[in-house]
Amino acid sequence: MSDxxxxxxxxxxxQVIPRVNALAxxxxxxxxxxxxxQGSMGEDDHVIIFPANHADTVIAAIKFEVxxxxxx
Numbered sequence: 001m002s003d004x005x006x007x008x009x010x011x012x013x014x015q016v017i018p019r020v021n022a023l024a025x026x027x028x029x030x031x032x033x034x035x036x037x038q039g040s041m042g043e044d045d046h047v048i049i050f051p052a053n054h055a056d057t058v059i060a061a062i063k064f065e066v067x068x069x070x071x072x
Contacts, residue, residue, distance in 0.1 A: 027052065 005011050022038040033055055035048040050058065063069030 033058075 006015075019040075021040050024034075024036045024038075026034050026036075028034050028049065031052055032049050033052050037046040039045045060069055060071060064071045
């Protein structure tokens, strides 16, 4: 497999899933929702924190953005 080149034109057409950094969702000590994406190549993680009572609104917005729901 040493002849594989992830950046080669031919190989790029074979890639079916682009690189995705790990994503975690959890509650912090204050009960807020935390969405954390692993930083790449030694960079800091990306972190979003919001109150748990807004979780339904965030979920609805995500579903809307991917065409699976409506915003109310």
